[in-house]
Amino acid sequence: MVYFVGAGPGAEDLITVRGQRYLEMADVVIYAGSLVNKALLKAVKKGCRIYNSAYMALEEVIGVMEEAEGKGLVTVRLHTGDPSIYGAVREQMDELKKRGIAFSVCPGVSSFCGAAASLQMEYTLPEVSQSIIISRAEGRTPVPERESIQKLAVHQATMILFLSSGLAGKVKEELLAGGYQAETPAAVVFKATWEEEKIVCTTVGNLPEDMEREGIDKTALIIVGNVLGEEYQKSKLYDASFTTGYRKGIQKLD
Numbered sequence: 001m002v003y004f005v006g007a008g009p010g011a012e013d014l015i016t017v018r019g020q021r022y023l024e025m026a027d028v029v030i031y032a033g034s035l036v037n038k039a040l041l042k043a044v045k046k047g048c049r050i051y052n053s054a055y056m057a058l059e060e061v062i063g064v065m066e067e068a069e070g071k072g073l074v075t076v077r078l079h080t081g082d083p084s085i086y087g088a089v090r091e092q093m094d095e096l097k098k099r100g101i102a103f104s105v106c107p108g109v110s111s112f113c114g115a116a117a118s119l120q121m122e123y124t125l126p127e128v129s130q131s132i133i134i135s136r137a138e139g140r141t142p143v144p145e146r147e148s149i150q151k152l153a154v155h156q157a158t159m160i161l162f163l164s165s166g167l168a169g170k171v172k173e174e175l176l177a178g179g180y181q182a183e184t185p186a187a188v189v190f191k192a193t194w195e196e197e198k199i200v201c202t203t204v205g206n207l208p209e210d211m212e213r214e215g216i217d218k219t220a221l222i223i224v225g226n227v228l229g230e231e232y233q234k235s236k237l238y239d240a241s242f243t244t245g246y247r248k249g250i251q252k253l254d
């Protein structure tokens with residue numbers, strides 16, 4: 001059996017209880033060495049074989065899983081954050097399906113959730129933005145033209161950019177061309193929830209300079225939008241005069 005497990009954003013105790021259990025059970029662990037906190041590997045049992053996928057091609061990863069499966073062993077494939085986001089997990093699952101190897105996926109806390117917690121913010125605020133656009137700048141991995149940052153920026157929603165911190169200049173130009181103002185607030189969170197976490201609060205206009213000054217060009221998220229500003233409306237859900245399925249609203253008398 002192969003378990004794809006989300007390791008969480010970084011802090012050792014932000015893996016799920018289920019993910020931790022799978023790690024404790026594992027005979028073989030293949031972890032994404034560039035981003036998974038190695039402290040998580042303390043949970044494995046004695047004799048567990050550990051592989052760092054940073055040094056492996058897809059075929060090698062599948063080869064290790066196949067060999068373990070042949071011996072009836074449990075493999076954990078440990079991905080950073082949640083496996084479903086830029087996890088390169090689909091290609092592995094498809095290879096396992098072809099080979100008739102059973103697998104299961106255990107979700108994790110994505111780094112964008114870790115970043116919101118660190119920033120003590122809410123991505124969705126009434127009358128500011130009710131949508132989150134998760135995307136990335138085009139680098140060596142192509143992004144469909146219709147999903148360019150410029151095109152997505154037109155929505156003025158909350159934008160969260162993964163894998164883009166080495167491309168801050170381009171990100172700024174595309175955000176501006178798409179309609180964000182230079183003053184629109186932006187935040188950069190480097191290694192959210194790790195001990196070396198760094199937060200930079202800036203604007204779209206100052207994004208590249210501020211990131212360069214702080215020396216951030218990898219392992220960071222760029223968050224853009226007016227939800228980082230001061231203005232919003234309070235929720236209806238907790239409005240005293242609003243009736244919900246659980247609570248009758250109190251009529252305010254003038």
Ligand code: SAH
Binds near residue numbers: 080081082085114190
């Ligand atoms: N599956 C992961 C994302 C993997 S892609 C998740 O759900 O978070 C790798 C990119 O994720 C990095 O380039 C960076 O943009 C972002 N990232 C991963 N961990 C991060 C962290 N702790 N803090 C900030 N960004 C992080």
